[in-house]
Amino acid sequence: MSTQAEFRSLFPVFDRRIYMDIAARAPLSRPVRQAYDAWLDDWQGTGGTKDQWMAALERTRGKFARLIGAKTSEVAFTKNVSEGLNIIANAIEWRAGDNVVLCPDVEHPNNIYVWLNERRRDVEIRIVKSDHGRVRPEDYFAAIDDRTRLVAISQVSFAPGRTLDPTPIGKFCRERGIFLLVDAAQSAGVMHVDVEAMNIDALAVSSHKAILGPYGMGFLYCRQEWLQRMQPVYLARYSVLVAESDHEEVMGTFSYQLPNDGRRFEVGNYNYSAAIATEAALDMLLEAGSRTIEAHVLNLADTFTKGLEAAGLEVCSGRRDDGLCQMVTVGQWGSGGHYSSDDESLTRLFELLLENGVTLSLRRGLVRFSLHYYNNDDDIQKVLSLVKSTN
Incomplete structure (x- = not known):
């Protein structure tokens, strides 16, 4: 170490x-810069090998899973936190009269607008108030009722900068079948995260903050029990189940299946350079612990x-x-x-x-x-x- x-x-x-x-x-760290340089040199000198890029992508997926205590199959690549939050918001089957519980006082606007957008489905936004930027699990419990479908929190608020332990909120929600979604933009990579121990159902993060990687990439964790129930709003070749031997241009049949892993949320080609650079950042974090x-x-x-x-x-x-x-x-x-x-x-x-x-x-x-x-x-x-x- x-x-x-x-x-x-x-x-x-x-x-x-x-x-x-x-x-x-x-x-920018030296290892991240070196990973970028090596990728660019390879692309410039050889045209690049997509199989090698895909292999690096999967290594990065697995290393992020290790960082947060998840299964590799529960992780999807995204562009950023906002995309991860929106994937979950649009994959849940809302019913008119459902509600979302959150505390706008301590949330980044991107963890507010995504839920305001669900009002078009007659979803109610239930507001939790903070006490000078301090919010407690009990404040969320008081706002939850039998029509609550999802609770959205940040493990660490971007302002004023306070930790909120997801564990008791997650336990409370799980006992009632309520989805707990965590914005980990300010926690994963610098604070200890264990999605299993903390009872988190989904977690969204970008690579360019505490994970020490570049802009343009993020991760979405979704617990397996929920993941297989989620219906992605977008669909493309990488997000459907086909034979591993099939090239990406192979269509298959119209009777497609969604994979029971995070790939069901992934659309189109990947940000390979960012994934390779982020692998170098994750290596640093995992080595330190x-x-x-x-x-x-x-x-x-x-x-x-x-x-x-x-x-x-x-x-x-x-x-x-x-x-x-x-x-x-x-x-x-x-x-x-x-x-x-x-x-x-x-x-x-x-x-x-x-x-x-x-x-x-x-x-x-x-x-x-x-x-x-x-x-x-x-x-x-x-x-x-x-x-x-x-x-």
């Missing part, structure tokens, strides 16, 4: 900047949180005993149940940090720092020194 220092050395960005923006995108990564990152986040509070800033993200994650956000609660975006001092802080070589984000009026296994205590202390210099 590589050490944390060895892991960090794979990211040239740290020669120039302090990178604290994994919640937006991953910096998700529990090791999470423990390291939470220790940093805890130290950072305490340091920012000592500097007189209001931290809005989780704490060690309540929702701590890889994100640390600074801001203040405004009127109307949202964080205030009118604090000029926060904008000045954000701009000062950018000017001094810190990469971070400003989201919903919050200064957002987000960490991964490549960050270390030196990063934390240097940023805290910059913060203190503004007071």
Whole structure:
């Protein structure tokens, strides 16, 4: 297993900047760059071999399954989180009067619009309210009734940055035949995920955030018991069951069958270069281990949180005993149940940090720092020194 220092050395960005923006995108690592270069060299020099690309694709599928504790057959390739969420939303057989339960206060818009779109099928959207960005399993339980078909949550909210354990929600839903869908854009790759232990029915993720891969690719996990009941809204050659020996141009018969695995959701050719690059990223994560990564990152986040509070800033993200994650956000609660975006001092802080070589984000009026296994205590202390210099 590589050490944390060895892991960090794979990211040239740290020669120039302090990178604290994994919640937006991953910096490019040497292994991911090398995988891209090798693929391009092969394509340019030989025209490429599709059989080899397909083999790499299946390795990547299996490695993502290992990362989240799933079966390889339960994983589908997507373009991004949004496509994964939409696949599930459109594969469920809705009945007029069904409802979806979610908390818009803490969800990314892409995990809201997809459900608003289901109102065309007379599906009700049941709203859970947060308490200053904090939402509890009990809040979801209270909103669920006998017409609830699906509960949509994020394991880690993109703002204000808090962990919500899917396990009790998943148990509650499973006992009632309700589907639990998890947006893992901000968790898979940096927080430990075990879809079986957490009672998750489906999980969507993009490769360009905590998985440390490129844009343009994602994964969708769907539990086997649900998967075989799902009817995909799109259909193409790769999403139907044919003999393995048949070339992709072989039509087969009009009486097609859907495979009992994630391929039923896959349409057309794949983003082979992104899959091959993501395999390199997954190798890094699997070698380090998700529990090791999470423990390291939470220790940093805890130290950072305490340091920012000592500097007189209001931290809005989780704490060690309540929702701590890889994100640390600074801001203040405004009127109307949202964080205030009118604090000029926060904008000045954000701009000062950018000017001094810190990469971070400003989201919903919050200064957002987000960490991964490549960050270390030196990063934390240097940023805290910059913060203190503004007071």
